[in-house]
Amino acid sequence: MRGLGEFRLLRRLRAKSPPLPPAVLAGMGDDAAVLQPSPGFALVATVDVLVEGKDFHWEWCPAEAVGHKGLTVSLSDVGAMGAIPRYALVALGLPARTPVKRVDALYRGIWEAAEASGVAVVGGDLSEAPCLILSVTLIGEGETDHLIRRSGAKVGETIWVTGPLGRAAAGLCALKAGYRPERSAVKGRRATHIPPKARKAIRETIRAQLYPVARYREGRILAEAGIATAMIDLSDGLASDLTRLAEESRVGARIFADRIPVDPSTRQVAELVGLDPLRLALGGGEDFELLFTSGAASAAIEDALARKGFARPHAVGEICPTDERLTLVGPRGRQEPLGSGFEHFR
Amino acid sequence: MRGLGEFRLLRRLRAKSPPLPPAVLAGMGDDAAVLQPSPGFALVATVDVLVEGKDFHWEWCPAEAVGHKGLTVSLSDVGAMGAIPRYALVALGLPARTPVKRVDALYRGIWEAAEASGVAVVGGDLSEAPCLILSVTLIGEGETDHLIRRSGAKVGETIWVTGPLGRAAAGLCALKAGYRPERSAVKGRRATHIPPKARKAIRETIRAQLYPVARYREGRILAEAGIATAMIDLSDGLASDLTRLAEESRVGARIFADRIPVDPSTRQVAELVGLDPLRLALGGGEDFELLFTSGAASAAIEDALARKGFARPHAVGEICPTDERLTLVGPRGRQEPLGSGFEHFR
Numbered sequence: 001m002r003g004l005g006e007f008r009l010l011r012r013l014r015a016k017s018p019p020l021p022p023a024v025l026a027g028m029g030d031d032a033a034v035l036q037p038s039p040g041f042a043l044v045a046t047v048d049v050l051v052e053g054k055d056f057h058w059e060w061c062p063a064e065a066v067g068h069k070g071l072t073v074s075l076s077d078v079g080a081m082g083a084i085p086r087y088a089l090v091a092l093g094l095p096a097r098t099p100v101k102r103v104d105a106l107y108r109g110i111w112e113a114a115e116a117s118g119v120a121v122v123g124g125d126l127s128e129a130p131c132l133i134l135s136v137t138l139i140g141e142g143e144t145d146h147l148i149r150r151s152g153a154k155v156g157e158t159i160w161v162t163g164p165l166g167r168a169a170a171g172l173c174a175l176k177a178g179y180r181p182e183r184s185a186v187k188g189r190r191a192t193h194i195p196p197k198a199r200k201a202i203r204e205t206i207r208a209q210l211y212p213v214a215r216y217r218e219g220r221i222l223a224e225a226g227i228a229t230a231m232i233d234l235s236d237g238l239a240s241d242l243t244r245l246a247e248e249s250r251v252g253a254r255i256f257a258d259r260i261p262v263d264p265s266t267r268q269v270a271e272l273v274g275l276d277p278l279r280l281a282l283g284g285g286e287d288f289e290l291l292f293t294s295g296a297a298s299a300a301i302e303d304a305l306a307r308k309g310f311a312r313p314h315a316v317g318e319i320c321p322t323d324e325r326l327t328l329v330g331p332r333g334r335q336e337p338l339g340s341g342f343e344h345f346r
Numbered sequence: 347m348r349g350l351g352e353f354r355l356l357r358r359l360r361a362k363s364p365p366l367p368p369a370v371l372a373g374m375g376d377d378a379a380v381l382q383p384s385p386g387f388a389l390v391a392t393v394d395v396l397v398e399g400k401d402f403h404w405e406w407c408p409a410e411a412v413g414h415k416g417l418t419v420s421l422s423d424v425g426a427m428g429a430i431p432r433y434a435l436v437a438l439g440l441p442a443r444t445p446v447k448r449v450d451a452l453y454r455g456i457w458e459a460a461e462a463s464g465v466a467v468v469g470g471d472l473s474e475a476p477c478l479i480l481s482v483t484l485i486g487e488g489e490t491d492h493l494i495r496r497s498g499a500k501v502g503e504t505i506w507v508t509g510p511l512g513r514a515a516a517g518l519c520a521l522k523a524g525y526r527p528e529r530s531a532v533k534g535r536r537a538t539h540i541p542p543k544a545r546k547a548i549r550e551t552i553r554a555q556l557y558p559v560a561r562y563r564e565g566r567i568l569a570e571a572g573i574a575t576a577m578i579d580l581s582d583g584l585a586s587d588l589t590r591l592a593e594e595s596r597v598g599a600r601i602f603a604d605r606i607p608v609d610p611s612t613r614q615v616a617e618l619v620g621l622d623p624l625r626l627a628l629g630g631g632e633d634f635e636l637l638f639t640s641g642a643a644s645a646a647i648e649d650a651l652a653r654k655g656f657a658r659p660h661a662v663g664e665i666c667p668t669d670e671r672l673t674l675v676g677p678r679g680r681q682e683p684l685g686s687g688f689e690h691f692r
Contacts, residue, residue: 026493026495032424043380045433045485047471077378081376091393091437124393131476137437150377
């Protein structure tokens, strides 16, 4: 970075940036981006930050994945409102010693995720910082009466998730334990060869951790069909995010352990690293599946997504009165309080 | 921060947050804020980052000033488009050891600046980071044909600035030299008493550095009156920001040194710290005055602002053909190239 300087870097990025849609009346190169909102739509806006050493580690996270994830986290938030993602602003803080290649790769990750989701990167800011910090603001649009809040869950409704949980957490545990997608042995432990079958599971869970997929398309379908009454994305883990939804809706909830979808890769990796897959599914974050509540018939809910080519969601529990709080029901009916997952500064 | 935790801090901030206007359909406490855009208006969006140790120093910058400035930087960008500032998203990265008092003071600064400018803080993100990093996204609105780009300057037009320059840079130099607004002597240098007259100048310039004022109201008037053809805010210094405007407009420019407004406080502090006030005015950033170009008659321009109670702007130069580049004309007609001011990573 040193030697190139802020303005030349900005010019470079501007030249490489994908073309902008007509609704962007002015993009980079002015004091602010100018955007033409769709008539009759409300805006949704969200910001999320990734910090080097906290949210990702260069040791195992390519810069492209950081960019991809930076956008995905916000896409997931917009998706959880049932809105259409539209515009992104990217604020990047980075050390002066950062190689330009790394900045290029990071933006490649952002732009790829943006193009795939129809998002235009319309502006940003570059600063010097002690470590890499990526802050992505995402602006989306949706019809006011279709947007889904966290606060709409009602007693008696079913709790659904759009896909398997604990996968990204399993991938993170695998990375921390020294597993790498491309390696056939754990680094540092001679002769700890990994059986080929486990390798696939490791690759899959690590991919879920590094390149998560935001379910904004599913969120939009659920919102347009009027199916979801409340919705949140699973960024901090089922236990933690359900707690927030329940608080906003002023309800309690009951989750059935044996209904939580955990895929075979997650189970396999959990076994390798010696962790309980259920704990990964409940406490692990960054799956970016959607959790939603609905009073509609199961078949109607499953069909709405399946008809458009998306995976069938999983019913994992039910909304209860507040005084029942949040409960996990074990396979033999044993009940315990649902924990509350990951939190910063703890 | 440690012990309080992210969620309790968020709840605390949410409880303290000023009330939101009706156009905010959902604020904090959901996946994204929901905003009702004004019919027929375009959106403007900008993001700016302040980094501890680069953009501010705790040694002399109260947390309230950091919050205030974080919002002001973005207000200034929206103002330079001639738009009305509306909604802010605040992403804050901070070390776990940060005292909660400091976070409270920072938000107080943000909220005060927001309330004063009619901006609603509608969302944000909190993360752990190695130093304090504040990223503010601001969304504004304006009529599409009234928004002022950097690219509209034409040869022959006059270059104006809305107020005196170099003041914030003088304040920064004073702080770096050990002057403090409340002290009657420079710290560490015994017997270097500051004469009472200089104290006022020190206080004023330091205030300009710590609590800058964004000229978004002036920007809006210039846009609505159809006066400004191109506009930019002076965040990096006259030389640097004029360079960008000239590049976007594909023109050259001539600035007359003796027309650049420099107030007596700035001159006095420049003398104290041994710097040329003209260099502070040309190269010093963070004045957040607006620079605009116009072909309208001087009286009409001055009146448009004066009539609404704002200071008369200053004509400092003229737009020339590109081949004349950017020139500074000295008091005796001597010409020299205009430098290009502050840049990150240099």
